[in-house]
Amino acid sequence: MRILTWNINSVRLRLPLLKKIARDCSPDVICLQETKVTDELFPADDIIRMGYSHIHINGMKSYNGVAILSKTPFVRKAIHSRAGRDDCRHIAVQLKSRKFKTPVEVHNLYIPAGGDIPDPAQNDKFAHKLEFVEELGSWFASTYKPDYPLIALGDFNIAPQEHDVWSHKQLVDVVSHTPIEIEKLTAMQDKLGWQDAIRHFVRPEDKCYTWWSYRNRDWKKSNRGRRLDHIWLTKPLLPHLQSHAILAKYRDSEQPSDHVPVIVDVNL
DNA sequence: ATGGTAGGTACCCTA
Numbered sequence: 039m040r041i042l043t044w045n046i047n048s049v050r051l052r053l054p055l056l057k058k059i060a061r062d063c064s065p066d067v068i069c070l071q072e073t074k075v076t077d078e079l080f081p082a083d084d085i086i087r088m089g090y091s092h093i094h095i096n097g098m099k100s101y102n103g104v105a106i107l108s109k110t111p112f113v114r115k116a117i118h119s120r121a122g123r124d125d126c127r128h129i130a131v132q133l134k135s136r137k138f139k140t141p142v143e144v145h146n147l148y149i150p151a152g153g154d155i156p157d158p159a160q161n162d163k164f165a166h167k168l169e170f171v172e173e174l175g176s177w178f179a180s181t182y183k184p185d186y187p188l189i190a191l192g193d194f195n196i197a198p199q200e201h202d203v204w205s206h207k208q209l210v211d212v213v214s215h216t217p218i219e220i221e222k223l224t225a226m227q228d229k230l231g232w233q234d235a236i237r238h239f240v241r242p243e244d245k246c247y248t249w250w251s252y253r254n255r256d257w258k259k260s261n262r263g264r265r266l267d268h269i270w271l272t273k274p275l276l277p278h279l280q281s282h283a284i285l286a287k288y289r290d291s292e293q294p295s296d297h298v299p300v301i302v303d304v305n306l
Numbered sequence: 307a308t309g310g311t312a313g314g315t316a317c318c319c320t321a
Contacts (some may be wrong), residue, residue, distance in 0.1 A: 047321085048313055072321085074314065100314050101321095151321055163320090195321095252311040252321090296312075296321080 039133070039306045040065040041144070043267060045193040045249075045297035049073040049105065053081055055291050059299055060088050063285070066109050067133070071148040071193040073103035080105070094131050102126045104146045104192070110134070113141040118177075121170045128174070135306040137278055138187045142306055147174070147192035156216045164213060167195070168222055175226030184231040184272060189304075191269040193297060196223045199237070201245045202265035214264055232270040235302050239282045249297045250289055257289055267300050278305040 042065035046052050049070060060068065068090065073080065075097050082093055090107035094115045097103035103126045106112075113132035120128050127148040132141035150170055153163030182188060198220045200206040209215040226232070240246045247263025254260045271279060280303040289298050 051313070072313090100319080153320085253309080255310085293312090 039067065040301060040303050041067045041069070041189065041191070041269070042299050042301045043069045043071075043146070043191040043193075043269060044299040045071040045148070045267060045295060047072045047074070047295040047297070049103075050075055050079070050081060051293065052295060053084055055288065055293070055295075057084075057088060058291075059285070059288060060090075063283075063299075063301065065301065067144065068105075068107040069144065069146040069191055070105040070107070071103075071146070073097050073105050074100060075103060094129055096126045096129050098126045102148055104129050104148055106131050106144065106146050108133070120177075121166055121173055123166075127170070133306065135187065137306055138274070140187065142187045142189065142275070145188065145190045145192075147190060147194065149174075149192070149194045149196065151195045152213045152219070154213060156211060156213045156218070167213075168218065171196075171219070171222040171226055175222070175229050178226065179229040182230060182272075185274055186272060187274050188230075188272040189269065189275065190232065191267075191300075193266055194223065194268045195266050196220065197264040197266055198223055199242060199265075201243060202247070204245070204247070204262040204264070209264075214266060227270070231273050233273060233276050235269040235271050235279055236265070236282055236284070236300065238276070238279060246284070247286075248284055248300055252296050267297055269300060269302050271304070275304060279303075280305055 092108040118128040150167040152167035155161040158165035248267040250257035283301040285299040
């Protein structure tokens with residue numbers, strides 16, 4: 039089973055690129071963030087014609103929005119509110135599995151970016167981000183056991199490790215890489231024993247990015263990236279993890295997203 | 307130290 043996650047930054051604008059990516063690497067399940075569209079205006083017909091006839095969406099006007107597109111049917115679908123808001127940042131589906139008695143659950147997450155000032159007292163958006171991660175961690179820990187087969191993926195808007203950013207020293211006070219966010223994300227990870235599927239393949243001393251700002255003249259030349267997009271698995275899935283890919287070449291597309299797709303192959 | 311670009315929407319917000 040090939041699973042792809044991508045912050046698409048407008049599904050309507052980037053539908054042609056989504057079609058190309060789907061043709062190029064034929065994922066079984068596609069998880070999108072920042073679709074920026076209401077469910078009524080979601081381009082479902084095009085996506086069904088691409089072969090993804092099972093669609094679970096939760097979108098709103100202008101901001102946020104998540105979608106899961108699948109070639110195979112869902113056992114169940116869910117929409118979750120986080121931090122007291124219905125702002126379309128967390129949906130989940132269950133997929134049938136031959137390896138496990140229970141279905142495998144996929145959680146598609148768009149964690150708040152958190153604004154510019156890394157102080158929850160001064161910046162409501164940063165306070166919201168911290169609250170979101172904390173609540174999400176408690177919810178996962180109280181809802182599931184560590185031996186349940188779960189996948190959590192999406193745009194986490196946090197680059198936790200030193201080599202998940204181009205300069206640890208220069209970004210230590212920049213939202214996405216501050217100690218407080220990393221502490222919250224790591225606490226969430228530890229509560230359920232989540233395994234970082236990408237770092238399973240990429241050594242901690244090797245730089246690894248999934249996002250390059252639009253605000254650089256030449257993203258490749260300056261290479262000031264961050265690893266904001268993640269795929270996590272609970273421990274029972276780890277022996278079935280086959281491979282990964284970070285599709286950085288799509289950052290060079292015409293009208294690219296600032297994020298690139300991330301893929302894992304898991305034997306389900 | 308600053309401002310750089312992109313998308314959606316409605317003349318400004320979020321990233």
